[in-house]
Amino acid sequence: MPEHVPVTTGQQLGRRSWAEPWKIKMVEPLWMSTREERERALAEAGYNTFLLRSEEVYIDLLTDSGTNAMSDRQWAGMILGDEAYAGSRNFYRLEAAVQRYYGYAHVVPTHQGRGAEHLISQLAIKPGQFVPGNMYFTTTRLHQERAGGVFVDVIRDEAHDPESLYPFKGDVDLGKLEALVAEHGAEQIAYVSLAGTVNMAGGQPVSMANVKALRSFCDEHAIRLFLDATRMVENAWFIQEREDGYAGRSIAEILLEFCSYTDGAWMSAKKDSLVNIGGWLALNDSDLFEEARNLVVVFEGLHTYGGLAGRDMEAIAIGIEESVQDAHVRSRIGQVYYLGELLEAADVPFVRPVGGHAIFLDARRFYPHLSQDAFPAQTLAAELYLDSGIRSMERGIVSAGRDPKTGDHRYPKLELTRLTIPRRVYTQAHMDVVAEAVQAVYAARENARGLKLTYEPRLLRFFQARFEPL
Ligand SMILES: *Cc1c(COP(=O)(O)O)cnc(C)c1O
Numbered sequence: 001m002p003e004h005v006p007v008t009t010g011q012q013l014g015r016r017s018w019a020e021p022w023k024i025k026m027v028e029p030l031w032m033s034t035r036e037e038r039e040r041a042l043a044e045a046g047y048n049t050f051l052l053r054s055e056e057v058y059i060d061l062l063t064d065s066g067t068n069a070m071s072d073r074q075w076a077g078m079i080l081g082d083e084a085y086a087g088s089r090n091f092y093r094l095e096a097a098v099q100r101y102y103g104y105a106h107v108v109p110t111h112q113g114r115g116a117e118h119l120i121s122q123l124a125i126k127p128g129q130f131v132p133g134n135m136y137f138t139t140t141r142l143h144q145e146r147a148g149g150v151f152v153d154v155i156r157d158e159a160h161d162p163e164s165l166y167p168f169k170g171d172v173d174l175g176k177l178e179a180l181v182a183e184h185g186a187e188q189i190a191y192v193s194l195a196g197t198v199n200m201a202g203g204q205p206v207s208m209a210n211v212k213a214l215r216s217f218c219d220e221h222a223i224r225l226f227l228d229a230t231r232m233v234e235n236a237w238f239i240q241e242r243e244d245g246y247a248g249r250s251i252a253e254i255l256l257e258f259c260s261y262t263d264g265a266w267m268s269a270k271k272d273s274l275v276n277i278g279g280w281l282a283l284n285d286s287d288l289f290e291e292a293r294n295l296v297v298v299f300e301g302l303h304t305y306g307g308l309a310g311r312d313m314e315a316i317a318i319g320i321e322e323s324v325q326d327a328h329v330r331s332r333i334g335q336v337y338y339l340g341e342l343l344e345a346a347d348v349p350f351v352r353p354v355g356g357h358a359i360f361l362d363a364r365r366f367y368p369h370l371s372q373d374a375f376p377a378q379t380l381a382a383e384l385y386l387d388s389g390i391r392s393m394e395r396g397i398v399s400a401g402r403d404p405k406t407g408d409h410r411y412p413k414l415e416l417t418r419l420t421i422p423r424r425v426y427t428q429a430h431m432d433v434v435a436e437a438v439q440a441v442y443a444a445r446e447n448a449r450g451l452k453l454t455y456e457p458r459l460l461r462f463f464q465a466r467f468e469p470l
Helices: 035-044 072-079 089-101 113-124 138-146 174-184 208-221 232-242 251-260 286-299 310-323 326-345 376-388 428-443
Strands: 106-110 130-133 150-153 192-195 225-228 264-268 279-283 358-362 393-395 416-420 451-455 466-469
Touching: 035 376, 072 310, 089 106, 089 251, 089 279, 089 310, 106 113, 106 286, 113 138, 113 225, 113 264, 113 279, 113 286, 130 138, 130 174, 138 150, 138 192, 174 208, 192 208, 208 225, 208 251, 232 251, 232 326, 279 286, 310 326, 326 358, 326 428, 376 393, 376 416, 376 428, 376 451
Parallel strands: 130 150, 130 192, 192 225, 225 264
Antiparallel strands: 106 279, 264 279, 358 416, 393 416, 451 466
16 A cells, blocks of 8 residues: 555546546526625524525535435336335345345335434443444534533544545554453444544545455454444445455445445435435345334334435435446545645645545635634635535534533634535536636635624534524
């Protein structure tokens, strides 16, 4: 494995090879606004990009969740929806696709990823147990905490350093995990919560070597290992690019091998699987599956639809197969790298290496004159919208929320603003416009004054909090 990878692998990708393996059949017009209109819209939204109306946005890089463009085959599949309450044909298609491409034995559909997180957290965590993971994710940790678990971050230190070029910043630090087990005992560990391409670290991958080592560690201590498979397809691409022995293996093969080292997974199909809604929980253990199949009825719906329409399950089944095609993944991540190269050329500070689904601007280095209490990443998201109508998302102190014990802000090392690229939605020209807007905001960085909170919801505050300029 190379110690370091180049900031981008544009050369390796080959400028000719990542062009989209599809053409456009239908278009959706976008709103071109004036600065005055955007100022009004942002003030009404309390300077929180989550509270803007979609119609007020020009290029929407808020999230890659549920914002995918579906293919003609997926839309055709929607017509084949079997909307029976029980035993829909589309459920069996979804189940077969998960079994074939992710390799797990049993599948429970859920309305989206957090539905599956809720089920696994309720079933696999006893109050007071620890849940070690490779950096937290907002909804994942919240469900673990609601089930009485105590989340412990065991990701390697490089993940917290936006300038480290380590190729697998998503890896678990086995020393940290070992120390936790030594301190509390294996029976106090609910399970290891492993996520592919770690979102909060900037979309950084986990190596195959790391998941293999984790498997042996977990076997030794009789601890279960569950995977957040939400962006595992994109993680597989990084393994193909960077890890010894995988250059000649397909994305599908790598995905299947990676999942084989884990005991089960939860999934937000709204990301990798190229659909607008859906998720699932997959388990190898039959007893745990029986319990999950029982619990899903209470919160999501019968175990053959889990809160989804038959047509949605069909779209996911087709989307899974499209998502693991090498040409698709290469062009998807190629587009993220393209934007990274433009920003790199403009000397804008962002997290390296470029992640799979987004560019994470480093708001601390953007606004060194703002303290973290002035919400630099939230400020950057607001400034970017004002400049150009581009919508991004805060991933810093607001997203980190408050410590449930002390009630104080959590102060994460990373204070980031995420430019998330929806799959198969925007063109290279859109990426050019985004890069120009980021440069303009960077050039005006000294004028930024920061924000103050005026309203704070109790749970997942980043979604609905309101701010005012300082
Ligand atoms: C989006 C996401 C989830 C939650 O899934 P939803 O479909 O939004 O409920 C869980 N984990 C990760 C890594 C995610 O990105």
